[in-house]
Amino acid sequence: MNAIQVFEFGGPEVLVHCTDVPVPQPNDNQVLIRVKAAGVNPIDTAIRQGKMYVKELPYIPGKDAAGIIEKVGRNVQSFKEGDHVYTARSMTDSTYAQFMVAEEKSCWHLPTNYSMADGAAIGIPYFTAYRVLFHKLGAKAGQTILIHGASGAVGIAAIQLAKAHGLTIFGTAGSKKGLELIKNLGVSHTFNHRQEGYVDEIKTAASKLENGIELIFEMLANINLQTDIELIAHKGKIGIIGCRDFTQIDPRLMILKEITIMGITGRKSTDAEISEAAEVIDKGIKDGWLKPVIYKTFPLALASEAHREIIETTSAQGKIVLTVE
Ligand SMILES: NC(=O)c1ccc[n+]([C@@H]2O[C@H](COP(=O)([O-])OP(=O)(O)OC[C@H]3O[C@@H](n4cnc5c(N)ncnc54)[C@H](OP(=O)(O)O)[C@@H]3O)[C@@H](O)[C@H]2O)c1
Structure with missing residues (x-):
């Protein structure tokens, strides 16, 4: 072959x-x-x-x-x-x-x-996104999540799953086309992670939320982790799946806000977790919201x-x- x-x-x-x-x-x-x-x-x-x-x-x-x-x-x-x-x-x-x-x-x-x-x-995108959102971050309807890197394969899977489960979604992309795409998929607040000042824009939008940004789904922690710690709400959770280098953070903010930072890999999913995710994915395919x-x-x-x-x-x-x- x-x-x-x-x-x-x-x-x-x-x-x-x-x-x-x-x-x-x-x-x-x-x-x-x-x-x-x-x-x-x-x-x-x-x-x-x-x-x-x-x-x-x-x-x-x-x-x-x-x-x-x-x-x-x-x-x-x-x-x-x-x-x-x-x-x-x-x-x-x-x-x-x-x-x-x-x-x-x-x-x-x-x-x-x-x-x-x-x-x-x-396969990899939807099972990973499901694990991060529901098995690790414990995402619930009514919460606000920032998907930091929403325009890629996992980001789009996360948008569709989060939207179907009633979350409000902030999302970032690095191009005009990527921003248009994630907006069309249901991201209510879009930001360009390659544009100077975008973090301040997120802070301004988050200040209007009752509970702030409760969850962050992070694709590139070596660039964004300190920013995420600044953006996340008190007692918020940050789930990291991607990182390409070392980074520096200020743990004092973590203490003050009592936040949780998790490194997550799809490889550690149990058979039961995979079966649960597969059922939701199957339902999403049948109902048409997963594409x-x-x-x-x-x-x-x-x-x-x-x-x-x-x-x-x-x-x-x-x-x-x-x-x-
Ligand atoms: N832990 C696990 O089990 C697991 C599983 C799957 C994937 N991953 C990791 O998760 C990451 C995403 O995977 P993927 O398949 O979605 O990759 P992908 O399709 O290549 O997407 C990469 C995403 O990262 C974004 N990005 C680039 N620079 C960024 C920045 N400075 N801040 C925030 N986002 C930025 C890209 O946006 P633009 O191109 O629009 O700039 C794009 O949305 C990768 O690092 C991958 O290795 C981990």
């Missing part, structure tokens, strides 16, 4: 498009998926560099995908050949390929009115371009996806 393989850690150029990779075979509890689209996530670039979750070489990258069931293991109950599915969080991952295996519990049905690119955009936004697609062979784009873009507008023939 065709697949992207990494033989040495390094820049985007180490993503090699190979045409002679053996098709993996599912065990009794797994399915074989003919991948039609694979999600590109920022973590894929850190793994490729050998900086996080170091893999044994060579490996096939990728964590989420959508496709068609090609074969099912003997114990698999929920799927049959030909079903459209999306997958994430499988022990086997390796989604940048024509075929992949996944455990039954890591696959969910994808309705046929959702494209394969849509399916590939659900991924695709920013750009690249053919599988151009995975290296997709990796450059996801790190270098200054105007995210949803998820980056690889299409697989």
